[in-house]
Amino acid sequence: MSFDLTDLRLFMNVVESGSITKGAERSHLALASASARIRNMEDMLEVALLSRGRRGVEPTQAGRALAHHGRIVLDQWERMLGDLGEYAKGLKGHIRLLCNTASLTEFLPDLLTAYLADHPNVSIDVHERLSSEIVQDVVDGKADVGVMAHATDVGELTTFPFRKLTFVLATPAGHSLASRRSLAFSEVLDYDFVGLAEDSPLQRYLEAHAARLGREMNYRVRLRGFLTVGKMVENGVGVAIMPDTAAQRCQETMNIRTVRLTDSWSTRDLMLCVRSLSELPVHVRELVEMLRS
Structure with a gap:
């Protein structure tokens, strides 16, 4: 069995977008190349990873298992790059940030601008979600940081006050x-x-x-x-x-x-949420610390 991080990232992008086409775009791959890589993974594992339908694709039971382990592997890879980034130039960091509409329009633009100016090798994907969806995606490892309403049940996630x-x-x-x-x-x-x-x-x-x-x-x-x-x-x-x-x-x-x-409900306390601050890559921890301050 042999596939690389490019294959794994592609598979995760396909699962998260529900589409091989969109997954290929996110991975900066041609559709034909992306399809061939997915088929190669299935051939090597000898199991179907995706269920293909008219509305896109969904992971099979084996695909969900791979997605679970894939998030762990890619998170560990990001952490390694972040830690080494203190000593080596040119390494790229990536942050997946979910937030509600108001935090995106009212509070985050200036903060993210300042962070990105200080971290030229880091990119941030920002998406709007409902607070309940944000919590679930952070729990599932689909996002690194969430900004959501305080009243939301966050389970075992770590939270910090953000804004009112x-x-x-x-x-x-x-x-x-x-x-x-x-x-x-x-x-x-x-x-x-x-x-x-x-x-x-x-x-x-x-x-x-x-x-x-x-x-x-x-x-x-x-x-x-x-x-x-x-x-x-x-x-x-x-x-x-x-x-x-x-x-x-x-x-x-x-x-x-x-x-x-x-x-x-017209007055809401906004909170930051992460799975575990100490386990995040350095560049993600620095974003959280900046938002907290």
Whole structure:
């Protein structure tokens, strides 16, 4: 039996993306080469690793076992490179970071910019997820670091405080709710919303709270980015729920009003989570320490 780290990384990328095509792209390989490598692994192991269907691929039971051990091997490899990186130049480090929408838009850009400036040989993959999904992916080894809401059950993960986040209602200046000092989310659900795109974890989070009230959010338009949402709100298209920091940025150039939400979930403590800080590669530990500070 013989396959290398390139094969293993390819297999992990295929499993995580659910597609040989996307796995090949992530691995910077041609599709034909990637397919041949996967077949070669299956031939050497004498077992099918992937179940192929119309919607992509899924790991077989043997494939899941390989993925489990593959994450351990690649994590150990990253740790070795990180430790040696203190003594040798040119070694590359890679970090997989998952976060919710608000932490990505409000807090992480400046911090990650500063970190990457100090670590020119490190790259970071950042993806938005719901807090529950973030925890599971960190537990499963699919991510190195997560930023999620404090109320999430993290099991045996190690956590550190990160930031505090507050959601507010943004309205046009002349809206009937604009003069209110505070209100409950349930009072807003009769109005039209300007929302984020369907794949936004924040929008999914808000929709889940609406569903608990037996209601749905009625969208006039869905966009990417709070500045474009704020512009639509200013023009009277609808109201929006957004972090207070994003609303403050919008108010610098837009005539909108903000109203405090009284719901308990409208204020959230954000946390960092990792499997074990001491077992992370040096470059990942340095990112966590920077975010903590």
